């Protein structure tokens with residue numbers, strides 16, 4: 001009997017037209033895609049944008065893709081403790097302009113869940129940074145994983161992409177799952193007084209690169225390694 005990995009069995013369940021708001025106040029035509037058979041059984045979504053939102057699948061060009069992990073407080077309520085909301089809206093606009101997919105992954109709070117994330121916020125108010133707080137609660141510093149994202153991409157027929165992210169780990173995990181990441185495209189940095197400490201922790205502890213600390217574009221094109229000018233102290 002032929003061996004097929006379980007992760008290969010997902011199928012598209014529905015492609016539903018969904019007009020969505022852009023950061024500039026305009027509306028863009030999208031399709032929200034649901035799946036059957038995703039490896040972890042969660043209700044992850046793909047938002048097809050730009051030319052990928054058309055009725056017929058479009059084969060032209062390498063899609064721009066963003067992996068966005070759910071952040072209820074940031075995405076929905078506009079929490080100033082993180083930059084998830086502005087990151088999400090920036091990604092929708094940029095992918096709509098270029099053509100591609102936003103994968104909305106239901107792994108809240110770096111994968112520890114909503115209530116645990118709220119517990120971590122209290123620890124952070126006591127002086128811990130976002131990584132230390134997760135460790136204090138008995139979790140890893142980042143429990144997110146992207147194998148299911150690779151499964152979604154394969155189901156959509158995407159085996160090569162440009163990845164919109166400042167997080168080199170996302171590119172590494174996608175490559176490990178067999179997806180070709182052609183370019184890593186940096187996002188903007190959405191700083192506010194309330195999230196400055198969070199962003200500094202991401203840069204210092206999570207090897208994120210911040211957009212106002214410019215990338216060496218040659219390095220990004222070579223495959224997502226963190227450039228010397230992209231490093232951040234802290």
Ligand SMILES: [Zn+2]
Pocket residue numbers: 071073074075082083084085
């Ligand atoms: Zn957030």
